[in-house]
Amino acid sequence: MPHPPRPHRTGRALRTSLPRRAALAATAVLGLASFTGCGLVNAAGGGDDRTIRMIVTESAPYQEPTEIAKELLADEGWTLETTYVTDIIQPNQVVQQGExxxxxxxxxxxLHQFNQDNDTEVAPAFSVYYAPSGIFSLKHDSIEDLPDGATISLPVDTANNGRGLKLLAEAGALxxxxxxxxxxxxxxxxxxxPHGFEFVEIDxxxxxxxxxxxxxGLAFARLVAEAGHDVxxxxxxLEDDEETQVPYTNVVAVTPDEVAxxxxxxxxxxxxxxxxxxxxxxxxxxxxxxxxxxxxxxAGETWKEFTS
Known part of the structure; x- marks a missing residue:
């Protein structure tokens, strides 16, 4: 089998450096058990001001750096209390509520879409990482090889849905x-x-x-690698436009009065x-x-510019 051509890249080379309500509701049902099992309600107790209460996604790119941070904070006299969950709704709600x-x-x-949809005011405090995405295929070697009527998957949530469409447009496919x-x-x-692509929206x-x-389909490079596929x-x-990277930079978020x-x-x-x-x-x-x-x-200036 011939080696596939290198992926088409748009813009500058990659460098180091939001949701429909139906999707949120479905995820909330799945994630609720995680909060119950991890003791969401009880985790907020205690008044020691050297204790930081943090809620984190239960996956390696979030969990493992958090464990590193926990050790570093302990060396400085801080206690980082963590709750790991799979829900993507309640983490903002419990920060908003002060839990x-x-x-x-x-x-x-x-974060911006969530605040708009839920009338919350959670704010970014600092950035940690950016997760590149791209259009991936296990059946075709290039965008030009996609047949008329090809089925292309996109994330259902509003914040990520357009990433795939933008990449296809930059490649001249639509x-x-x-x-x-x-x-x-x-x-x-x-x-x-022009090619009559059919889009299916998924979690x-x-x-x-x-x-x-x-x-x-549009997928995150991390998830593709974790699934055992060669990215x-x-x-x-592959997504490599700096203007696209900014919205999809992952952050630690707090209430606005706690940013500094x-x-x-x-x-x-x-x-x-x-x-x-x-x-x-x-x-x-x-x-x-x-x-x-x-x-x-x-962070305040960055957030104001991003949400204006």
């Missing part, structure tokens, strides 16, 4: 309304679909597992440390990009 000091599970685009931001882009913004965490069932060989297009607090600065020192940076460099051969450009000192 937890911080969460680590989302990128800027998701046309979109270029005035719509990628974080708001959806199928209704397709202005020309974002299932994008890699469902690749065998479609001609191609370079299966990628038709002593606790948040301690968290930043631990997460934006050489030890955490090294972990991301080694994980899955560098499939994720460590990012320390957003800090407690510029």
């Amino acid at each position: 937890y000091d911080a969460n680590f599970f989302q990128h800027l685009a998701y 046309e979109i309304n270029e005035s719509v931001p990628v974080t708001e882009l959806s199928q209704r913004d397709i202005t020309d679909n 974002q965490q299932s994008t890699a597992q469902t690749l065998p069932d479609v001609d191609a 370079e060989k299966t990628a038709l297009i 607090s002593e606790k948040t600065r301690a968290l930043q020192d631990a997460f934006q440390s050489p030890e955490v940076e090294e972990w991301y460099a080694e994980y899955l051969g560098g499939a994720l990009d460590y990012v320390d450009t957003v800090t407690v000192d510029n």
Whole structure:
């Protein structure tokens, strides 16, 4: 079998450096057991101001750096109490309500959409990493090989849905309304679909597992690698536009009045440390990009610019 061509890349080379309500509701049902099992209600107790309560996604790119941060914080006299969950709704709700000091599970685009949909005011405190995405296929070697009527999967949540459409448009496979931001882009913004592509929307965490069932799909490089697929060989297009990277940078989030607090600065020192940076460099051969450009000192300005 001939070696597939290298994936088409748009924009500059990749460098280190949100949701429909139906999808959120479905995820909440799945995640509720995680909160019950991990003791969500009881985790918020205690008044020791050297204790930081944090809720984190139960997956390696979030959990393992958090464990590193926990050890670093302990060396500085802090206790980091963590609850690991699979839910992507309640982590923002419990931070908003003051039950937890911080969460680590989302990128800027998701946070912005969540606040809009739920009338919350959770804010980014500092960045940790960026997860590249791309159009991947187990059946075809290039975008040009996709047949007319090809089935292409996209994440169902609003914040990630447009990433695939933008990549396909940049590759010349379809046309979109270029005035719509990628974080708001959806199928209704397709202005020309000359190949008659059919789009199926799925849960974002299932994008890699469902690749065998479609001609191609938007997926996170991390999930593709974790599913056992070679990222370079299966990628038709990889996301590498800096303007797209910004919305999808993953952050630690807190309430607005806690962004510059002593606790948040301690968290930043631990997460934006050489030890955490090294972990991301080694994980899955560098499939994720460590990012320390957003800090407690510029987070407010970054967030204001992003949400304006």
